[in-house]
Amino acid sequence: MRALVIHGGAGVVLARMSDSDRAAYDESLGRTVDAGFEVLDKGGMSLDAVTTAVRMLEDDPLFNAGHGAGLTRQRDAELDAAVMDGRDQRAGAVACVTHIKNPVVLARRVMERSAHVMLMGTGAEEFALEQGMALMPGRYFRTAQRLAHVDSLQRGEDFPDVVPATQGTVGAVALDTAGNLAAATSTGGLTNRLPGRVGDTPIIGAGTYAKNGVCGVSATGEGEFFIRSVAAHHIAAAVEYRGLPLRDAVSELVHRILPGLGGLGGIIAVGADGTIVTEFNTQGMFRAERDSSGRRVVAIAR
């Protein structure tokens, strides 16, 4: 069994999306899930499939990660990402990097080539340079739309936020033929937030988690609530230790625990048998899924 699910953020305001907006998102999500699934179809690792998919979403200005990231109140892009390998619970994460084109690639370098799990800020960028990665100027990340968004929030105006910039994240979870699960998540963070704020994305157990034989999970939404509920690990623990079906474990988190704390968002997950679960308590979640049974879904609304 091979399976890949991706998300591009929860919290969509459907009424604000034009037909051409929807078509653009559908096209990007479909292209990304196909490219990631091709890695699996060629016998590649789930870790490579999720890295490929998240890197594509980081490069696409439609989504709040990498190029097109949400901006802080200082108008800077501060990027967070994490990746986890279900084989051995190895993990890598970066937070508050400002010059890294693909934070998910740097997170993977941290996992594979450092003794650490998490690096942040200029220290993470020093490590990137030592790894031979090039830095990007900060302006690469700032799109006209994100600048307009942060400016309108600072003027106290409403903004026709068709792109889920405030709660957006991108992520991917995959199962490969060898039975290995992997998960990756990347974000530009909340628009107009305090500089230095870190959400759930780079927090292993909150926004990202994977364990072979159990499940892989990637979250999107109001990160503070996913941190407080240790969301991704809560789901994995419910599957592993309480014997809950993955669908029920995800549903409990999204529809009972998160609302109990007051949190909005969504979850994508893949079980050890390749079951794909997508769940959200917002109006929509950008998502796409594909598996080796031939199933292929691209969706935004419920």
Added chain:
Amino acid sequence: MRALVIHGGAGVVLARMSDSDRAAYDESLGRTVDAGFEVLDKGGMSLDAVTTAVRMLEDDPLFNAGHGAGLTRQRDAELDAAVMDGRDQRAGAVACVTHIKNPVVLARRVMERSAHVMLMGTGAEEFALEQGMALMPGRYFRTAQRLAHVDSLQRGEDFPDVVPATQGTVGAVALDTAGNLAAATSTGGLTNRLPGRVGDTPIIGAGTYAKNGVCGVSATGEGEFFIRSVAAHHIAAAVEYRGLPLRDAVSELVHRILPGLGGLGGIIAVGADGTIVTEFNTQGMFRAERDSSGRRVVAIAR
């Protein structure tokens, strides 16, 4: 029932401690647990008791947190801390702050006076200034012993590390008369590490967790392994959902799961009934505990 347990790091090399070293650690741990317990005895909140205790340990150069923090390979102190309130799973954390005398106090401000859970670096310090907190010069944190330690590591020399600088952390967990649990953890991090490295201390669910009716947990040790195992939340989930006694849940984590990943360290925890558990897979762990039954223990070795 009132209970308080504190730790000052695991991984002690007992043979390297003189009698006067031991006396100094015993005195400091005893004074700290008494001061924190006095908060509980006066009817105060567990949140105040753990903040008081961790602040005292941050101020004491014997321990790797605040003044006397372990230094990066650039000879800087980069401090991490977290606090969690078991009543509602509210949490606050700071990472990589370099001018904050008491990171645990700033973590609590993040919890109580911001919309966020985690702030890092200069953004966290900007928030501190907005909160009216003074910044300290970086040299306040660097003691002669920690400078000598990082220098000796960089020369490739052995160092008589009586202070557990390499794996040190400080933390506290408490239960107050109202039945509220709280946990707090603070660290200077690994000596001679890459700048920007973040361990488990400020990661909610890894190094710090508290939930009323379940348990409070603070970890110390090789942080990467506590992140990968989502250690503190693993223990809480085992108690809440698998019905394991707290002692068994802690023991499983410390003696089975951590060694399975190759990790060293220890855990302190308090159950909803006031049961105190301290467990470690290292030679020793600096710790002290006190409860309303009159029990008072200060210990380093097993």
